[in-house]
Every structure is written in structure tokens, then in C-alpha cells.
Amino acid sequence: MDLIYEIISDEEIETCRDLCNELMTFQKSKAHITPELFNHMNFDTRMVPSVKNAIRNYIVIVKDGEKIIAYVYSNISPKEAYSNNFATFFDIASVRKKNVGCLSQIYIKDEYRQFGIGSKLFDMSMDWLVQFDDVEDYFIYVSNGNDNALEFYKYKGFTVRHTILDGFITVLRK
Ligand SMILES: CC(C)(COP(=O)(O)OP(=O)(O)OC[C@H]1O[C@@H](n2cnc3c(N)ncnc32)[C@H](O)[C@@H]1OP(=O)(O)O)[C@@H](O)C(=O)NCCC(=O)NCCS
Numbered sequence: 675m676d677l678i679y680e681i682i683s684d685e686e687i688e689t690c691r692d693l694c695n696e697l698m699t700f701q702k703s704k705a706h707i708t709p710e711l712f713n714h715m716n717f718d719t720r721m722v723p724s725v726k727n728a729i730r731n732y733i734v735i736v737k738d739g740e741k742i743i744a745y746v747y748s749n750i751s752p753k754e755a756y757s758n759n760f761a762t763f764f765d766i767a768s769v770r771k772k773n774v775g776c777l778s779q780i781y782i783k784d785e786y787r788q789f790g791i792g793s794k795l796f797d798m799s800m801d802w803l804v805q806f807d808d809v810e811d812y813f814i815y816v817s818n819g820n821d822n823a824l825e826f827y828k829y830k831g832f833t834v835r836h837t838i839l840d841g842f843i844t845v846l847r848k
Contacts, residue, residue: 675786678737679794684725689735690745691717697781704819707841712817721747721779727755729773732802734795736782744782746795748802750775750809761838764813764845775803775812780823796830814846 682689694717702712725731728749736744753774756763777799782791803812814832816824818841828834832846 675738675789677743677791679798680735680737682733682735684731684733687721687725687733689742690721690733690747693742693745693781693783694721694747694779696783697779700781701817701820705817705842707818708839711839711842724749724778727751730806732799734798736786736791736795738786743786744791744795745779746777746781746799747779748775748777748799750803750806753811756813761843763815763838763843764835764847769811771808771810773806773808775806775809777803777812777814792826793830796826812848816844816846818842818844 698712698715698717698720702709705712725733725747728751730750732748734746735742750773752772753766753769756774757766777796780792780795780799782795800812803809812832814827816827818837824834824844824846827846832848835845835847837844
């Protein structure tokens with residue numbers, strides 16, 4: 675496999691549309707607690723507003739020839755962004771600094787999994803996230819039923835803290 679890892683700008687996120695929508699469908703297929711919450715989650719409702727509202731974004735796509743086969747999206751946002759009408763993702767008072775880092779979305783196409791691509795994208799995201807002095811708390815949110823992803827993040831050093839929305843989402847922190 676001759677894969678190319680490419681960092682893209684916020685203006686180029688359209689490139690991630692199909693994979694982001696695949697990720698939402700994948701997560702819905704795994705969920706057993708309120709899977710219908712995914713009905714309105716797609717590239718336009720999740721990734722576009724998130725990229726717009728974050729302070730900084732980091733998006734990496736992976737290409738096999740012309741085909742995009744994976745992406746990861748991480749961001750830095752004010753901690754208050756995680757207490758909204760949808761949910762309170764964590765205790766805001768437990769975060770000392772102004773902003774938090776989040777590995778928000780990662781998706782490797784099925785036939786490309788277990789070859790180390792997820793690890794490489796994870797490492798690139800962490801290297802990017804840890805460089806900012808105004809951030810010392812890092813979060814990942816995993817929807818219920820996606821045990822594989824949960825194990826992957828635990829293996830990478832994140833810890834399960836609590837669940838929100840009656841178990842719909844598990845919050846991991848580092
Ligand atoms: C989760 C995901 C990103 C992992 O990517 P990947 O490319 O398949 O994973 P890798 O090949 O890099 O595996 C990395 C390491 O984690 C380990 N690992 C992977 N899945 C694991 C699991 N379920 N339990 C324990 N370890 C696991 C592997 O053994 C490997 O370890 P090694 O490097 O020491 O050999 C990928 O499976 C995926 O895209 N899943 C579908 C989308 C998804 O669930 N996204 C997360 C949404 S929150």
C-alpha cells in the first residue's frame with residue numbers, strides 16, 4: 675500500500691464529507707442506546723459547525739492513489755463549548771486552563787483497518803494537540819456500542835471517566 679498522509683486546511687473539509695457521513699452511519703449501526711440520535715448527525719451538522727466554532731482545527735486525510743480512505747479531525751475549543759443544550763460533556767470546573775483539546779472524529783475505511791493507519795493518525799493528532807500551552811486536558815467521546823474504538827483509545831492511554839446522555843456517549847480523558 676502506498677499511502678499519502680495529507681494535512682488539509684479548514685477550507686478543504688468538503689474532502690471529508692463522504693467519510694464523515696460513513697462514520698455517523700457506522701456509529702449508528704453499533705449503538706443500542708438511542709441510536710436515533712444519529713439520524714440528524716452528518717457532515718453538515720457535525721463537522722462543518724465544529725470546524726467553524728473551534729479555535730484551531732487539525733485535519734489529516736489519507737489517500738490510496740486518488741481515493742480517500744481515512745481521516746482524523748481534532749480541535750482546540752473553549753471548555754465552555756462542551757456545556758450546551760445537547761449535553762454537559764464534563765465538569766467545566768475540573769479543567770484548569772481556558773481551552774480543551776479533542777480528538778473529535780477518526781475513521782478508517784473497513785478494508786484498511788488493522789494496518790496501523792489509525793495509530794499513525796492518532797499519533798499525529800496527539801503531537802498536534804500537545805503543542806499548545808493553553809491546553810492541558812484532552813477528551814475523546816465514544817458513542818455506545820463502539821467497543822472497538824473504546825479499547826483502541828484505552829490502549830493509547832486514554833481513561834474512561836463517565837457516561838453522558840443515559841449512556842449514549844462515553845467520555846474519555848487524558
Ligand atoms: C478504531 C480505528 C480508528 C482503529 O484504527 P486501525 O487503523 O484499525 O488501528 P491500528 O491498526 O492502528 O491498531 C492500532 C493498535 O491498536 C490495537 N487495537 C486496535 N483495535 C483494538 C481493540 N479493539 N482492542 C485492543 N487493541 C486494539 C492494535 O492491536 C494495534 O496495536 P499495535 O500497534 O501494538 O499492534 C478503526 O478501527 C476505525 O476507523 N474504526 C471505525 C470508526 C470508528 O470507530 N471511529 C472511532 C469513532 S469514536
